[in-house]
Amino acid sequence: MDRIIRCECGFIARGDTDEAVIEEIREHMRDDHPALLEQVDTEDLRSWIEVE
Numbered sequence: 001m002d003r004i005i006r007c008e009c010g011f012i013a014r015g016d017t018d019e020a021v022i023e024e025i026r027e028h029m030r031d032d033h034p035a036l037l038e039q040v041d042t043e044d045l046r047s048w049i050e051v052e
């Protein structure tokens, strides 16, 4: 099963593990939402994970 995090812009990060999908969404936010990235910590990102 994949872990996914849905970004508010419609981007969907996917990974095999929590750590992989968190890293994926961080890279996306670094490029597209740098201000938002500064406001969220790992626990916030973890709470956004859905299992598909």
Ligand SMILES: [Zn+2]
Binding pocket: 007, 008, 009, 010, 011, 028, 029, 032, 033
């Ligand atoms: Zn986004």
